[in-house]
Amino acid sequence: RAILRHDPDIILVGEIRDVETAEIAAQAALTGHLVLSTLHTNDAPSSLTRLLDMGLADYLVSATLNGAAAQRLVRRLCPACSRPGTIEPEMLARLGVPDPESWLSGADVRRAVGCTQCHQTGYRGRTAILEILEMTDAIRRLLVEHADTRTIRERATRDGMRSLLLDGLDKVRAGVTTLEEVLRVAHGGSIAGGM
Incomplete structure (x- = not known):
């Protein structure tokens, strides 16, 4: 609270772990400050419901949140030893890719091999x-209605959100990482129509 007396332009809150911290961050945002923080959740839509579950009032979350981002780190393929790989179209179909054959055409799918430069990994x-x-009016309404994470995710996807899995698949297609690596960190989710 003392930080607000210094009239900062941007406030960084290390992590929101309890309702008191969430309320202070929300009050700072209501007074026109840009507040950035972290929450431990599985994905971006879960951040919204986590704040509600902590006990933060729905109107505060709706009025103060501009967006939520989730990230996961995946291992990059070793450029010295990666080799061309394959992905079965059926696997892409199971993940929700609408046209697996089209997705595979022009894809630079690679596989991990191992060499001295990458310590055989x-x-x-x-x-x-x-x-x-991105917070839209539709998502704000869902928050006030206490919609579940799945409903918020579906609406966000319709509004243009790209899932962790979809972003990971783009990196697989570009030869940056492997499908196995993306599935390991993206919890094997679905792209939910986000292509």
């Missing part, structure tokens, strides 16, 4: 897969 470095939920 097949991977070197990491890259982020992202999910960004």
